[in-house]
Amino acid sequence: MELPIDLFEKLNSFSEPELQKEILKNGKIIKASKGDILIREGQYLNFLPIVIHGLLRVYQENEDREILLYYVGPKQTCMMSLSAAYFDYYSTANGIAMEPSEILVLPSHLIAEWQLKYPSWNKFILRTFKSRYDELLNAFGNVAFKPINLRVKEYFSDYVKNHGTSKIPISHQILANELGTTRVVISRILKQFEKDNLIKLSRGSIEYQA
Amino acid sequence: MELPIDLFEKLNSFSEPELQKEILKNGKIIKASKGDILIREGQYLNFLPIVIHGLLRVYQENEDREILLYYVGPKQTCMMSLSAAYFDYYSTANGIAMEPSEILVLPSHLIAEWQLKYPSWNKFILRTFKSRYDELLNAFGNVAFKPINLRVKEYFSDYVKNHGTSKIPISHQILANELGTTRVVISRILKQFEKDNLIKLSRGSIEYQA
DNA sequence: TTGGAAGTGTACCTTTTGATACACACATTT
DNA sequence: AAATGTGTGTATCAAAAGGTACACTTCCAA
Known part of the structure; x- marks a missing residue:
């Protein structure tokens, strides 16, 4: 070309x-x-x-x-x-x-x-x-x-810092692929985060509240 | 100087x-x-x-x-x-x-x-x-x-390759410090290796039999 | 020679992570 | 609307790794 x-x-x-x-x-x-x-x-x-x-x-x-x-x-x-x-x-x-x-x-x-x-x-x-x-x-x-839950948290705060938005468009599977773990582990951690009011979950994206 | x-x-x-x-x-x-x-x-x-x-x-x-x-x-x-x-x-x-x-x-x-x-x-x-x-x-x-036991094994084979001797002068604590884990975990793994006839243990050194 | 430091073995228990399975929701295509 | 694929929630079980505690040995220096 x-x-x-x-x-x-x-x-x-x-x-x-x-x-x-x-x-x-x-x-x-x-x-x-x-x-x-x-x-x-x-x-x-x-x-x-x-x-x-x-x-x-x-x-x-x-x-x-x-x-x-x-x-x-x-x-x-x-x-x-x-x-x-x-x-x-x-x-x-x-x-x-x-x-x-x-x-x-x-x-x-x-x-x-x-x-x-x-x-x-x-x-x-x-x-x-x-x-x-x-x-x-x-x-x-x-x-x-670092345990995986901390690494997830850092992934979120890095993302928010770099993209200037707190809405992170990512599936649990893809997030697992970013961090070297499996989907089930990520889903479990995210659910706990939601209970702790750290994030809001929806299909295909995560709202990080920090 | x-x-x-x-x-x-x-x-x-x-x-x-x-x-x-x-x-x-x-x-x-x-x-x-x-x-x-x-x-x-x-x-x-x-x-x-x-x-x-x-x-x-x-x-x-x-x-x-x-x-x-x-x-x-x-x-x-x-x-x-x-x-x-x-x-x-x-x-x-x-x-x-x-x-x-x-x-x-x-x-x-x-x-x-x-x-x-x-x-x-x-x-x-x-x-x-x-x-x-x-x-x-x-x-x-x-x-x-990789699980830690595999990493220990690789540490040994690398050591042997680089030093040309199968006798590795290292304590369990130091080995733990090399691999980012704790002494107890290493002792447990080494004992298992010994049972499997992979190594011979003695105070302060490990004989790798590969 | 003795007292302490360092090294090792191991038991017991907890936490973290992983594997598998299944139900259900949502989205897209036919 | 039915079919299909993708995404999510969650239960159950297993394995890996870590934390603490303690006994015992070996080594070395006072």
């Missing part, structure tokens, strides 16, 4: 004109529909996706459960692919489009090259590494030490 | 003579005794430690428990400090010397500067980010999905 002229209005972290030229020359844009799986566990990765608009969800699977790793929003990229750029790498996670998304795709081998040439690119790479690491470290501590 | 001439025989990842000169000029070496705490949770970090010899253990605490994040061996550095180099950062983990250690300490502000100038330094930084991320991702999946 053609690379549009206004690409760098959206991806405004890449400031050097030379870098922009290289991106236009080597990148291509793909459109993903909601539900498209872009990366599978075990897949060999030789490209770097940067979200222009839309949202990707990256998660790990284990038999009948899954757990969220992180979301990739506009101007962001995916750690799996980034790891792959420097060393051979097979993905240990899955990536799926949560919304119709437009994604800039770059070949892996350019990542390291540009990183030495363009400071804004370098900063982008390092910011990704750092913030994904921090995110994961935080999630790790939560899973290791 | 004086920087010794043979430093770069031990830290042989830094190849550029200019880089070596800069390290000699700006770094200093500290000696840590076994048990010295080098980094505390909440501490503001403005230095990067690179282990010359010895071993650091980096872990998270939670009330009465703790869990291993990673070890820092010779030629390696600590993610907490590395994160700190690019953005203001307060440590979310603790670091303690497990053995008498010699550590090269560099001021944070040089990390980003050198990274643009010296490819071998850049590679060191990125390899650190990547391998620490992979490590953590693996640990995350384990904590999220």
Whole structure:
């Protein structure tokens, strides 16, 4: 697909004109529909996706459960692919489009090259590494030490903080998939929360009252 | 402390003579005794430690428990400090010397500067980010999905693989601290393993028979 | 040599989490 | 309206993990 002229209005972290030229020359844009799986566990990765608009969800699977790793929003990229750029790498996670998304795709081998040439690119790479690491470290501590009901509560307050609305459109099953547990466990916890007047339940959404 | 001439025989990842000169000029070496705490949770970090010899253990605490994040061996550095180099950062983990250690300490502000100038330094930084991320991702999946007895078994087989000996000198309490659980839980699991002829128990050490 | 610290074994009980099963409500499609 | 799929509530049972307590052993230092 053609690379549009206004690409760098959206991806405004890449400031050097030379870098922009290289991106236009080597990148291509793909459109993903909601539900498209872009990366599978075990897949060999030789490209770097940067979200222009839309949202990707990256998660790990284990038999009948899954757990969220992180979301990739506009101007962001995916750690799996980034790891792959420097060393051979097979993905240990899955990536799926949560919304119709437009994604800039770059070949892996350019990542390291540009990183030495363009400071804004370098900063982008390092910011990704750092913030994904921090995110994961935080999630790790939560899973290791906190009971699920607390993790549900934090999920809600994070959601409300990030979305500016206290109405959370999510089913119990999906919430279980975010936190790495099962639907029944979540339903039980939510019912207790409702009794405690912490939330109001309705089909397909939860009103968080904090 | 004086920087010794043979430093770069031990830290042989830094190849550029200019880089070596800069390290000699700006770094200093500290000696840590076994048990010295080098980094505390909440501490503001403005230095990067690179282990010359010895071993650091980096872990998270939670009330009465703790869990291993990673070890820092010779030629390696600590993610907490590395994160700190690019953005203001307060440590979310603790670091303690497990053995008498010699550590090269560099001021944070040089990390980003050198990274643009010296490819071998850049590679060191990125390899650190990547391998620490992979490590953590693996640990995350384990904590999220695997029961503790399996995690104990994996701890043993990893240990044996890395140390080339099937005799693991560790107490039940310390093992609990590695895995984020409590002593009683570990003792119970180990006793069961012994009944299954998977290990032989003795005071202060465990013989893994795989 | 003795007293305390550290390490281990284990019993008992509670809490948390998970597995399975089933009823019913709501929504969408035919 | 009937059929189907998805979402939710909840009961029952089992397994995993944790908390507390205490006895006993081994080691080490005073």
